[in-house]
Amino acid sequence: MKTILPNKAKHYCKVGKVLLLATAIQLTTNTQSMAFKRSAFISELRNNSQFVTIKGKITDKNGQPIIGASVMIKGSQIGSLSDANGDYSINAERTSILVFSYIGFTPKEITVGGQTTINVELEESSTSLGEVVVVGYSTKKQSEISSSISVVTGDKLRDVTSNEVSSLLQGRAPGVVVSTASGSPTSGSSIIVRGTGSINASTAPLIVVDGNIGGNYNPTDVETITILKDAAATGLYGSRAANGVIIITTKTGKSGKSVVSYNTTMGFTEASTGNFSLMNSQELYDYQSKFYSGLTPERLNNNTDWWDLGFRKGMVNTHTLSASGGSEKSTFYLSGNYYKEEGTLIHNDKTGYNLRGNFTQKLSDKFKISSFLNGIFINDVYNAGGTLYDSYVNMPFDPAYNPDGTPIDARYGTWYGRDRDNFLHTLQYNTSRAKSFNVSADINLDYNVLKNLTLSSYNRGNLVNYRSDSFNDKRTKSGATNNGTAYASNSYNNTFLTSNRLRYSNNFGKHSLAVLAVGEIEQGYSESLSANVKNLPAGRDAFSTATDIVTNPSGGNDTYQFSKYLGQVDYSFNEKYYAVASYVSEYSSRFGSNKPNGNFYQLGASWIASNEDFLKNNKAITFLKLRSSYGTTGNAYGIGYYAALGLYSISSGASYAGLPGAAPSQKANPDLTWEKSKSANIGVDITLFKRIDLSVDAYHKEAASLLFFRPLPATTGYSGVYENVGNVRNRGIEFNLTTKNFVKDFKWETNLNMAFNRNKVLEVNQGRTEVSTGARQPIAVGHDMDEWFMPVWSGVDPATGSPLWENRVKDADGKEFLTYTTNYNAASRLYTGKSSAPKFTGGLTNDFTYKNFTLSTFFNFVYGNYVYNDSRFFFDSDGLYESYNQMNLAKGWSRWEKPGDLATHPKPVHGRADNSNATSTRYLENGSYLRLRNVTLGYNLPTAWLNKAKVNKVRIFISGDNLWTLTKFTGTDPEVELGDGVSSIKYPISKKFLFGVNISL
Template sequence: MLNGLYVNDNYNSAGTVYQAYLNLPYDPAYNADGTPVDARFGTWYGRDRSNFLHSLQYNYSKARSYRTTADLNLDYNILDNLTLSTYNRADIYNYRSSSYYDKRTKDGAVNNGSAYLGNSFSSTLLSSNRLKYNVNFGQHNLSVLAVGEIEKGYSDANSSSAKGLPAGRDAFSTATDIINNPTGGYDNYQFIKYLAQADYSFADKYFAVASVVNEYSSRFGSNNPDATFYQLGASWIITKEKFMEPLKAITFLKLRASYGTTGNADGIGYYASMGLYNINSSASYAGLPGAAPSQMANPNLTWEKSKSVNLGLDITIFKRIDISLDAYEKKNSSLLFFRELPATTGYSGVYENVGVIRNRGLELNITLKNIVKKDFTWETNFNIALNRNKVLEVNQGRSEVYAGATQPIGVGHNMDEWFMPVWAGVDPADGKPLWQNAISDADGNSYVLYTNTYNLASRVYTGKSAAPKFTGGLSNTFTYKSFTLSTFLNFVYGNYVYNTSRFYFDNDGLYESYNQMQLAKGWSRWEKPGDIVTHPKPVFGRSDASNQSSTRYLEDGSYLRLRNVTLGYNIPSTFAKKLYLQNARIFISGDNLYTLTKFSGTDPEVDLASGDSSIKYPTSRKFMFGINVSF
């Protein structure tokens, strides 16, 4: 099988979203003659003196890419019960990006017109070869699988830049100089896996599986490039036992349990275990190329390991209610982290296997066949998942992985917990900002005081995490004759998002030449002594750090979103056949139609790992009309 995909992208190269947030509303976007204003000249109150509408006339940022995937799969029956299979895939990807900044624009004026060009290529070759043996004897069934797999990857990239281009001329041949020396490099990696697995069942109601796998990665150190992992699992269909026959309401009941270990090699570079040097212009001497150390070697770097246990239950009641419940505990050890080193070592850092993190969670899925009639059906699906993580250990006697960070990953804490000064509101007497200052006396007693000085505020674990308390979704599907209506809601609850954007547009007067947000419902600004408010007195060009990192901008990121509504109609087969069609369906759908949230930003949906919401374009509301036909 051969597949190809060509993509031609045009990106925003003028800071459109950034300026939409921060430009002042009374700066005119257009001149009297309808042409975009060049904000560098004339009256423009916004601090950045930039109008993206002017830049968009001349500048661009675009890319084109082509991906080809080829699969060759072969199965051969050596014997009646013995099969040899080989699955092979090649994935080849080419990417080219280019940007141009005309000398007539603010972005291009610095270099008298500039252009950037980047090219990259990558290929991944995978071959998985499997030998499978099946045997049945009586009520026993045994399947044995042996796998040998290899994956090889290669990539290269180069980039160049030029300046001094005539207006409207983006070709590198028209440039008079370069901005930086051209860059380039190439990488490769290799994974090898050997697996043996046995599946056994008896009477089609008792099931067991066991596997062992050895994995090798070129990313790890010479002392430990491979590791061995195993998995064990069992299940029991209880409803096939005779003692369940009187319980007519329960039409299906199954218990599941598993325990095993797995490995992870993601999140690190191809050469994470090696001592690396940077060879670039900053290390050159007397016009000759030079090299400077950048990464310390760690020949003991090895796989991140995970041990997990899972208990599960599947049950069907009255053939109308399907419930699936899973409980799990997972411990990740030897986590892969890059530890920064003091400059005196001569290295920026070293990759290490660090600490232990525990995850515990529950997952519930319920499907209800509410109504099942000849012409009308209604089915509901509800799912919810919760996970709690805790850092159990960090190596080398440390209590944190990233000391001083807003999420330092500290022992005894949720790894996504926020660590920062606690905002204490506004001093009613004078409208100044307040933070908590935790102190201890000579007897070891702890007190919380309040301070107007940001540098005296205590940085503490806040008890608030970027990880949600639970997530889930609710879908409903209605069918009436040839019509189908489906709705899907998803929700996230209990996570805290750091609204970085407010640093710029909710700053109490520090950036007076930036656009300012309208106070959200329930917020208020200090005006006179005695006011109990959420926001300090505005001060032109203030210097008390009221907008610096603290829980002030930490907001509840919970939301409920109507993700999709689709209405479809299946054209009757008799009519479709007259059009020489087997099937035909007309539909209209809407995505992201409504969001319920307390979050003050444009969109509460963020990367739950980082929990940060910076200046971003919100999730778009989309409507689509379509026709599906088959011949």
Template structure:
């Protein structure tokens, strides 16, 4: 190693080694003697003058970036920018400085006669060079042959929620999110590329930081990667029939420690949509047309039960995090507090989250990562029946006495059918839950030789949950048992170890990566429940009870999954790519004859734009074709012992005072995995570096569907789990991103849309339907979610009676259509209408100008039909005079005289013609488009922040669920799409929030 002394002023010598290392030393005789001994002689030829370069590195918004790496190319000389994005480096004239930072494009600048170099780094685009987390590794997007969507943490958190599923709504094509309730304590449902199961789960597999399962908080999410086809889900193929969502949490980066604080506060109000209830005058006028029992005293009160049940709720979210480290040690630590009051009184959610991610380079061969996450949640549920009463209670009944104390509806005059005043119950009854969810990961990577790495990823997770409810003896609910209380606790733990051997190498233009994995997951669960009565007023302690409502219950369960898999990735010259994987997995949930499932996946892609013949096609920046085929499986949503014969403890089976058990589930040793075959073809194209389009077409066919088939009572069993049927999903989806303006004024648009069609192909044992007579029977030749019921034909204009279709066939089998007012004579038919939408999607626009930013996000659902079952109660045409009624929606009218062409029959008191019974009358178009979020932000000028040593500060105002366009007559068209029903729904809320983001 030869030393090159670089003589500087001030008595300092910079020693430059020929391998690129450099350091400074005082110009003492002793040091120069050392140099002389090592190099024998110093000459003018090896004396080089260094130049000191200073500058600032900023992002496209002009804000400084701390922790940027600045290095002299082909040497190991380098520095990092400080908190203000500033740097100082000494380098030789003519050398090249390399500026690099994660998430930004690297820049190279040659040093001429400069002493100051300022740089603005550009953020990484979503082109083929982007690195994505997929399967058990990371890959460049160019290397992926499957269908993958990515949502960054920033795009995820425009909407305010503590549930990832809610945040994903409308963000990725083919990912349909729906919720049955607007309560902050309830979650949402996710379906990827259509439902492909009957009784088993349709939820996607969740993978957090490389392992199946795990904990996370949305505030800690770096990216969400959604794997949709067989090639993409390959390594999880045994449990990936419903797609895979990979959650990657934030990690620290080498450089100056970064401290972030994000806070938002605001309020929410219930959305009533197109739904309105009658007030006293309207209801009195309506009932006077058919009810002779009205008395003028009813007009003395005009209680708005809806306004009493709902309130303005407060929303708070505060997150503090610190990240940073060195080249060897990196860390990320965060804490989050989230509190959302439901718009329904006495309903709220409080969450506390803590996460720490630490990675340590132990040596050149060993890397260690430790990830810890804890979530503590407290939920309060409304225990007074306020939601139900808000819909059906009569405005004739008062909520309060003259002294403003709540009326006890059990006594005195009360016109409502249920005699229930939730304001009275609210004083006494409670319902709440709390949970602690902790997961810990210990991951070790060992580089055996240059191209061979062994990794072991290990996770332990535990969940403690407890729920409590109390019905005071002074309340209506508590009077039956003279005061009652119930409690249930559960504890679960899972342990997973995943051991991976990866080989990768390059042979000229050939690139090969081979992965082998052995994995085992073990789970244990236990539960305990009790229900007591005869409690003193105001005392919910079990020790004060003198009797039980039901015998205490308890149980414990275990399960196990074990998996072996292999995958080979190959590409030639960054043009042709191929991937193949094979997975075999065992599950304790299945029968002794078929506990294992074998699955395979194949994928290929071609980057046409990397071909020599394509280089002159200037408008096309990149062009890629993808194709895949493979099998995936499903084991979720069934009991731990679905294949076994089970007994249940039953009081009816007791003998001589001793407990007994009765058969409940018939054994099926042949029960096995659901299996899905999927094919996908896709195209990715980028035009003019500003238009990015991805299109996918898929065919997915699920077989051996898991289903719990009820058995006749004469068999002695409730039912048996079987593999039944075959369901097909076909669809097309696309994602389009355009950079409309890119200069001082920036405008970017993202538009995604997905079309899906579902069809039942087969049901076993010679049957045509899975559930005979059900609203959605799941029948061969029909959409899995198609509605089956009488068809409403409107109102007879002559007498105001309801009409339904009656389809009859003559002796030759020819069908004739007639109409009947006899509900029992109406034909039950497949309506051709489904609870599954024909297409879904989202549209976002992001604008930036100087320090201002504006974003808008719409999501939409089209073509699904919702059964508005609650209209059975409050659109009953006179059947329920003791329930409040809804005001007729726009375009609706009621029959009054012969000849009227109307939507609603003549109201009849206590009617017996089933006008409000199950039929397409209450089957409504559930299509909607919703302005999901609007956010206006302002980045405070750097000049304001420098003195306070603040790198970035942003203030913003945000609104959620601001506007919805729909024909649906209820409070909200959004329902759980699999069931497709809306009944006494807790409506979604509109939110207005103010926030602050600060980086130190």
């Protein structure tokens, strides 16, 4: 310490007095100078202060504000969110690093320094590795996941216009095969994940909405869809996840200014006819004159295009109004949707209304409550006149209308068609419709017991009411037999589920640990009632006007229960090494008393190699992760509630003294238990140059103890029994590739996904080699489950024009020889080596952006599957059905006319009896196709224009769905339900031409 001497102290006091006096004189005589110095002092104080207020705007590449973007101080829990204008504000130190992030965009880090205003433009990310996704009963960053998953954002689903999420997923994720059996807006699609692994039980994936099994939703409210494919991913749903899991997360509100959005789409649809066309009157007359002597010239007086009369241009109209927002403690999302689509087939349409409300409230720092309420009302109108069938087979010789313009009743007068049916006459009177109301309500409670321990209770009630009815007027062909009939059925279903979860998570230096325990109970109940009456007055469909019944009214009620206990441990070290293990034990009332429980386990591990020192600064490989998993999963769906019990059925043949009796129908099997699937997966995720993302997975999955209803001989007194039989294997490779081709003013991004799967039956029960002997697809050991089994068509005998089939014979030494026969019954039934399952499937998307313009194209493709075109049995029958219209020959086809002709079709013979149109590979066609699923051209109105109107965003677009299909298939549409593989009188898929507007306030 420095010592001040007394004499020097006096000197310093004098100096101090002088300074104080000078300062006082200056303060009183020069205020302007004082103000200047005060300002300089404050400025210097600010420069030396630790904290400053940073403000700015967060926008996307088009200058549009990003609402709800996160602004975090790196290494802390301090953060903020952007409001409806993209504006944010945060207090931070000048040495702080701000991290700006939003789902679907690449995070950006900026050091504060001397800045007080920081405007940020986030770029859309070609990788989603940093995004948080829902997996099982928790959320994780994609980079931390050890399993095989695919994530599809809601924006990607809204290119194609449909009210079915299953249809929207087509071609969007590798290994997820979506197929649609009908183009009707009232029908749905089927989904198969990584191949078919069941015989009688369900092959559909488990649906999870907002954290709970089941539930309902509308496509417009979907935020993300996560498809869980391997055992480690499906782990916590393992008891019912053998066919994969689809997790749907709906939108929620974000704190900040409220946002109101309105989206509308309008347009029209038309049926796709593909390579198919029917004959007109002249063509049919010329064809039949070669083999049918009963032709008369007056047939040419009419040239009715029944296809054109049966189909139309339908209208599509959809409107969605939503509002979201909230504060740090309370958020909300409200949405209403109206969807109307007219089918391309006349008298067929769907109308849907959907209301959703998602609310979250933080009651305290420890307690949060969330509620999700969704209601869907659907009104379906079905064609009640046999229009689809008649459009294919009715003859152009027959007129549709009387001279006065009214539809002809085909039952009377001259009519050349075999079925004597004019659907235009029938549709005047008959009706068929259905209505359903589906309500789902969730109450979720989360309580932080301790700092790292959370207790949650997720609860759901789901109620479904469904009614269908039909009326066949006595004035129509279908109603004449019973003098007018009416049918009605009502069903009611409810499901109640409670899922109670305890989760612990903590970080210990470089170690991270999360432990989850869950207890869950699901109870289901259903009841139904149906009645069918007759003798109704014309035009009266009320049951009270009937005087008799067609069948006795029927009904019943059912109930089932699932209960589950599970545990999971999730561990990671140093953001490099990850491991997960889970165990599930579940009870189901559907199984036998001896084995109602199923126990399943799952293991997974991954290594982020790019976080190692030897790859950290590698400019080429910016991310690299290796993954592996193994585990068991189960299946309990697709069988009856009482599949293990011995059942009796009411039978009119088992009656006594006029009273109904009961007869055995199902044999009991107390040992019936869960289907079980063992699966292994290895995968790699790699990012190159921050512009190329590639994920590759290889898997091996074996499904055992398959649920199967085995028919029993009539002598046993039972129709059959449910058993666990057989073993089926699926192996495959999947990859997903995303590239950023151009990244400046003109941006071009490409995504390609493909999946290859091979299926094989390894075993069936009781020493048999086939499950359904004699069927087209008998499911046999050593073969693909979907392999076709039938006589092999060998073409046409050039000398006689007769049909030929393969006949394989063996000599005395057992050596097989190939011969040919014109006798269908002598033809060999063979496994063809052709399957209804495709060899590979996938999708290709290209997104282009230039300034305010966007253009996207989306193709999906299916290759290597074979479709049995069963419709050709009717209208490619070589003269057998002269009273049905016939199809024009496809390109490259020809009919035999004279000896020596090398033709694809036999000579036509009136009323032929050689079975040329019977089941064989003749009608087995290549079902491969490449489809332009969607093209969308959009324009975002400039921000400068919108600011004046106080509008955040306006986007206008034109769009087309299913515009073009490349295929060799000769029917209207190659897309069929792939597990079935049959195209029979197909309602073709629709082309859609649409205009839309998206507005955000």
